[in-house]
Amino acid sequence: MFQVDPVSRVPIYEQLINNVIRLTAAGVLKPGDRLPPVRTLASEAGVNPNTVAKAYRDLEARGFICSVVGKGSFIHPELTANATLKREAAQTFREACLSARNSGLTGTELKTIVDDICKGG
Amino acid sequence: MFQVDPVSRVPIYEQLINNVIRLTAAGVLKPGDRLPPVRTLASEAGVNPNTVAKAYRDLEARGFICSVVGKGSFIHPELTANATLKREAAQTFREACLSARNSGLTGTELKTIVDDICKGG
DNA sequence: ATTAATGTATTAAATGAATTAATACAAATA
DNA sequence: TATTTGTATTAATTCATTTAATACATTAAT
Numbered sequence: 001m002f003q004v005d006p007v008s009r010v011p012i013y014e015q016l017i018n019n020v021i022r023l024t025a026a027g028v029l030k031p032g033d034r035l036p037p038v039r040t041l042a043s044e045a046g047v048n049p050n051t052v053a054k055a056y057r058d059l060e061a062r063g064f065i066c067s068v069v070g071k072g073s074f075i076h077p078e079l080t081a082n083a084t085l086k087r088e089a090a091q092t093f094r095e096a097c098l099s100a101r102n103s104g105l106t107g108t109e110l111k112t113i114v115d116d117i118c119k120g121g
Numbered sequence: 122m123f124q125v126d127p128v129s130r131v132p133i134y135e136q137l138i139n140n141v142i143r144l145t146a147a148g149v150l151k152p153g154d155r156l157p158p159v160r161t162l163a164s165e166a167g168v169n170p171n172t173v174a175k176a177y178r179d180l181e182a183r184g185f186i187c188s189v190v191g192k193g194s195f196i197h198p199e200l201t202a203n204a205t206l207k208r209e210a211a212q213t214f215r216e217a218c219l220s221a222r223n224s225g226l227t228g229t230e231l232k233t234i235v236d237d238i239c240k241g242g
Numbered sequence: 243a244t245t246a247a248t249g250t251a252t253t254a255a256a257t258g259a260a261t262t263a264a265t266a267c268a269a270a271t272a
Numbered sequence: 273t274a275t276t277t278g279t280a281t282t283a284a285t286t287c288a289t290t291t292a293a294t295a296c297a298t299t300a301a302t
Contacts, residue, residue, distance in 0.1 A: 048292050069249040070299025089224030096217030097238045103210030107239025111232050117218045118228025169263050190278040191270025
């Protein structure tokens, strides 16, 4: 269920994060579902428990899961993964806009670029 | 003329790059002006010649200066620094648009964000 | 209460990319 | 031909990221 490539240059904890998000977006994991305990997943994937813990912490900070000591980690009850990803992407794009503005690009110029790339989407 | 903070966490070669761009944008350095030789600037700034060389190579790749062995390094004859910076910023923004699109944001949504941030600029 | 299962926190080791340095090379000019 | 210049190659260093080792804290089950 959780596949990890220890050789990949993409960090293990990031692979784990992507796994959870992908499984959630695909509907395999549903809101409220329980994730494997840190130690269990670590042992199955052959990685250190802390690596899994870091992935879980990250997922919680991003609102994908809820973790509580003694109980476990669960897909966030009111989560739609794609909406969350979209929200994150919007935030990133906002920062890109600010940065572009600081470099002297006007709002009109930015919209021209958006149009050019999206060809009326 | 060229100030470097060896303690700063921003790399020395980057500080040098910023110095050149800033001086050019401010009109202190004009197209055709000669920059200090690699070794001269290195000795003045108290850094390794290669660090200056890297900054110069970078500036040349970005079109800010022209370097030729035996002659020296010069502010690009047809340069307007701000235009170059703007061009670079536009390219970065294009990539941000593509990335946002890949995350499911539509062109309309992107333009809304641009509007929101630029408040009609 | 006690024990076991769980996530969390702290610290240290390992990894790897980015940065800087040492040195030698190549081209242009005087 | 000697000097000045930028370039190239390689190695050392630095530093943030990643992973690991270990101990702690909270919850639930018995």
